[in-house]
Amino acid sequence: SLSEPLREDGDAELGDVVEDRSAESPFEMAATALLPVEINRLLAPLDEREREILRLRFGLDRGEPRTLEEVGEHFNLTRERIRQIEARAMSKLRHPSSDTGARDLLSV
Known part of the structure; x- marks a missing residue:
């Protein structure tokens, strides 16, 4: 049993030292x-x-990334228009004036 004491003083139980591999680490x-x-x-x-387009396209809200078509349907726009808006947004993030650190992430 996991509630069995490890030592005679009863301070620690087996369950305190057995790793739960399904639990998230503090990190x-x-x-x-x-x-x-x-x-x-x-x-x-x-x-x-x-x-919103970038969030949907890349699944940034813990969702699945969506296709240009799916995002276009969401906004009632063509997939080509979504592609253009996405490209403009990515360009803005790469520009030195948007000093958010995104430029370093996007240059990979």
């Missing part, structure tokens, strides 16, 4: 909590529609 929990904040900071130079 993973912190990264998960900080990710939305960091995404918002990186996308701040964009207008609302550009931000």
